[in-house]
Amino acid sequence: MRIELTRHRLPELIALVEAIEQHDHAPFRTLPSELEDYFDSGLETESLGLVVDGVLAGYGVVRVPRDGSPLRCSGGTHPDFRGYGLGRMVVEFFDTAARRLAAGQPDATMEIHVDEGRDSLVDLLERAEFEPSGGYVQLRRDLSEPRAAVELPSFFRLVPWSDVKDTEVGAAYRETLSGLSDALESQFFVAEWSFVIVDGRSDRAKLAAYLLSHKYEQDWSAFGWSEGYTEELVVMPDYRGLHLATSLLNTAADSYQESGLEYAGMDISVDADGTSPMLDLFMHFGYEPIRSTTLYAKRVFPAGQPPLSATASGEI
Structure with missing residues (x-):
């Protein structure tokens, strides 16, 4: 039924x-x-x-x-x-x-995520004319491994989000971040594992980079390990090339480890063929690929087929 x-x-x-x-x-x-x-x-x-x-x-x-x-x-x-x-x-x-x-x-278009190993589902989707259109690779970084030290440029400060979130400056940063991502609003967001880097060279400090972390504790039994998850890592265009991402990743890794976790985790988007230049970059930071998920997509209305009118209806 x-x-x-x-x-x-x-x-x-x-x-x-x-x-x-x-x-x-x-x-x-x-x-x-x-x-x-x-x-x-x-x-x-x-x-x-x-x-x-x-x-x-x-x-x-x-x-x-x-x-x-x-x-x-x-x-x-x-x-x-x-x-x-x-x-x-x-x-x-x-x-x-x-x-x-x-x-x-x-x-x-419509899309569905398919984890690796789901061959019968892939066959079903492909027969329904869904096609792979990208996906992501799950990465992890062993927190027991040493981390390469980097120094922030002069007048730059790295600040925990938990220290600024309730301040006037934090309100301004929150407005900026909310315009870029909804990660702050998630039930899984962890302020103590999230950080911003500010450029203090002018009277009004500017947001230069940020890292937002989530905690998906319900997944750890499936993984077989505990991890802090990097949901968002962004360096503003004017501040690239200053190793700000390295500073944020290292600081987040320290906070995960201090919380008793084993790994830092993140997902990297890849093309339909499963490649991305970001994979090599994060492997350089000590991350290793664990598994992949493929995104299957399909046009809702095939080319040449007129879309339904806004008043069209149907029954399940």
Whole structure:
């Protein structure tokens, strides 16, 4: 039976996703609060539940991001109910839901992330005309290894975010950072592991670089190690070439280690062929590749096919 997922099905959805991630050895664990966002995030969303013998055996969700990026597809089927065509039904739902959500947007695309080793899912997506369009590589840095010392240029200061977040200067930095990223608003953000570098050569200190850290403790059992995660690392264009990134990475690594963690982690975006010049750069800093995730994408409306009107509707 096909149903629309609603909040009252959240406990069943939590149990389903937990079973999928454990069976597939997913390199992460999804928190119940993240699944609750399907219903509370305020994003325009369509959802599908597949019920077999009274059990929620599969699900699909398509959401419209606020920033205009591709529609986000999520879904899966319970390990005990695979081989019966449920996965194909979820992928077909992605198509139909995306067409409704992207009505009037002829260039709209949708995307889904696929972890390495999911060959059957890749085959299913490719038969549905999804294509690899990039992805990312998970890196880690052993915190027990020595770190090359660097010095900041004169009049530059490295400051923990926890020291400035409630100050007038911190408010100005927060406004700048919020315009660049939503990492500060995440439930996983850790102020004590996040840092800014300011240029104090003028009367009004300028933000030169920053590093924002997250803590995904729920994933550590899947990883097999603990880590502090570098969510954002940015050096402003006028300050590149001053080794500010090295200073931030080393300081963050020190803070992770002082918290008793084993590794520093981050993800690097790669092209469709799995390459990026940033990989060599961060391997130079002592990071090593661990695993990769591929982004599969598809045009919502094939070339030459007119998009649905804004009033079009359909049933799940």
